[in-house]
Amino acid sequence: MAPMEGVVDWPLRFAISRYSEIDYFVTEFMRVTTQVYPPHEFYKYCPELLQTSLINNVPVGFQLLGGGAHTIAANAVAAVQLGARGIDLNFGCPAKTVNRHDGGATLLQHPERIHEIVRETRSRLPASIPLSVKMRLGFSDKHLAHENFAAAVKGGASWITIHGRTKDQMYKPSADWHSIAKLNQPNLLPVFANGDIFSITDFVECHKTTGTKQFMLGRGLLANPFLVREIKAFIRQEPLPVIGDSLTNLLAEFFVACVHFKSQAYAISRMKQWMNSLRQHFPFVQDAFDELRILRDEAFVERLWTLLDFSSTDVQFVNEKIEPLVPRVFHSRAWWKTQSTQTQATQSATSNSNHDSALSKMSGTTNSDAFLEARNLN
Numbered sequence: 122m123a124p125m126e127g128v129v130d131w132p133l134r135f136a137i138s139r140y141s142e143i144d145y146f147v148t149e150f151m152r153v154t155t156q157v158y159p160p161h162e163f164y165k166y167c168p169e170l171l172q173t174s175l176i177n178n179v180p181v182g183f184q185l186l187g188g189g190a191h192t193i194a195a196n197a198v199a200a201v202q203l204g205a206r207g208i209d210l211n212f213g214c215p216a217k218t219v220n221r222h223d224g225g226a227t228l229l230q231h232p233e234r235i236h237e238i239v240r241e242t243r244s245r246l247p248a249s250i251p252l253s254v255k256m257r258l259g260f261s262d263k264h265l266a267h268e269n270f271a272a273a274v275k276g277g278a279s280w281i282t283i284h285g286r287t288k289d290q291m292y293k294p295s296a297d298w299h300s301i302a303k304l305n306q307p308n309l310l311p312v313f314a315n316g317d318i319f320s321i322t323d324f325v326e327c328h329k330t331t332g333t334k335q336f337m338l339g340r341g342l343l344a345n346p347f348l349v350r351e352i353k354a355f356i357r358q359e360p361l362p363v364i365g366d367s368l369t370n371l372l373a374e375f376f377v378a379c380v381h382f383k384s385q386a387y388a389i390s391r392m393k394q395w396m397n398s399l400r401q402h403f404p405f406v407q408d409a410f411d412e413l414r415i416l417r418d419e420a421f422v423e424r425l426w427t428l429l430d431f432s433s434t435d436v437q438f439v440n441e442k443i444e445p446l447v448p449r450v451f452h453s454r455a456w457w458k459t460q461s462t463q464t465q466a467t468q469s470a471t472s473n474s475n476h477d478s479a480l481s482k483m484s485g486t487t488n489s490d491a492f493l494e495a496r497n498l499n
């Protein structure tokens with residue numbers, strides 16, 4: 122799943138990972154300037170670090186953004202020491218503030234700096250830790266696309282995700298899958314195609330156009346959290362999964378997870394945000410959204426449970442089920458310190474087996490090849 126700042130945080134990863142067949146998550150970006158962050162900052166972005174960097178068995182990569190090779194590398198090392206299973210470098214963020222401070226897509230104007238950042242980071246990380254790169258096709262235009270891609274390859278990237286737009290294009294017009302095809306060199310390293318996969322048809326078209334076998338989905342998964350499951354069922358030539366109560370259960374779990382993660386107010390605002398995406402795909406969410414968006418506090422919560430058809434016993438049940446799974450992310454700094462010491466100790470003992478499974482999940486050329494062949498999609 123694509124990293125999305127302000128959207129794909131722990132509660133969303135928690136809920137969606139239980140109902141989807143997502144293979145890998147990437148955290149929201151952590152912006153690196155001059156310092157190496159203390160552990161609690163890493164845990165904020167990735168509470169999963171406290172649970173061997175897995176969420177419902179799905180590995181979570183840690184994304185860093187910045188223009189300083191040394192500080193990026195040092196923060197990557199710190200993340201890995203806390204248990205990160207992979208590091209992802211963001212060279213795609215189009216936000217003005219971020220670009221003004223030498224981070225994100227602005228680096229796409231300087232292939233040599235991309236090379237330096239990737240090389241330095243790669244050289245400081247254990248070989249078992251994948252270092253991925255996420256980039257756009259360019260800053261204002263695409264003329265440096267090949268140079269930027271080559272710089273990341275030469276720096277030692279394990280795989281590269283390409284969002285098929287320039288920074289100036291932000292999120293419109295349509296993603297340019299043809300340009301991704303020109304960069305895709307399957308014998309060199311895995312390339313993940315990203316941008317505008319909202320349906321099985323889009324997926325097939327993207328695969329045919331780009332030639333890639335790896336895909337990153339963002340907004341399409343927010344509109345339909347079951348999209349990856351549907352795509353995988355399609356590839357396996359199985360009937361599409363029946364959604365049944367899954368969406369209401371998923372939303373209930375998301376809400377409860379948000380309350381545990383921060384507060385009820387946070388849960389309400391995040392629920393409205395996600396419903397706004399879901400209503401594109403699910404008509405019943407549109408109706409619920411129309412009612413809920415004007416409600417606040419207890420009135421929202423009460424109506425939400427009624428609309429989801431949850432009784433107070435169901436809510437209690439969800440709560441009890443989720444509570445033990447919640448990493449204790451918002452405790453005191455003293456608590457963080459004890460945890461980080463313990464986590465480092467346990468994780469150095471388990472890291473090798475963890476990385477093996479993360480890598481095998483990410484190799485991208487496993488069973489899916491046979492499935493794509495069966496569907497004549499290769």
Ligand SMILES: Cc1cc2nc3c(=O)[nH]c(=O)nc-3n(C[C@H](O)[C@H](O)[C@H](O)COP(=O)(O)O)c2cc1C
Pocket residue numbers: 123124125126127128148149150184211213214255284315316317318337338339340341
């Ligand atoms: C709200 C929002 C936040 C995003 N935050 C990040 C981010 O933190 N890191 C990143 O690499 N990309 C970020 N992106 C870009 C997405 O990862 C993805 O590249 C883009 O949405 C295109 O894919 P899609 O069409 O499947 O959504 C963000 C996109 C959106 C819409």
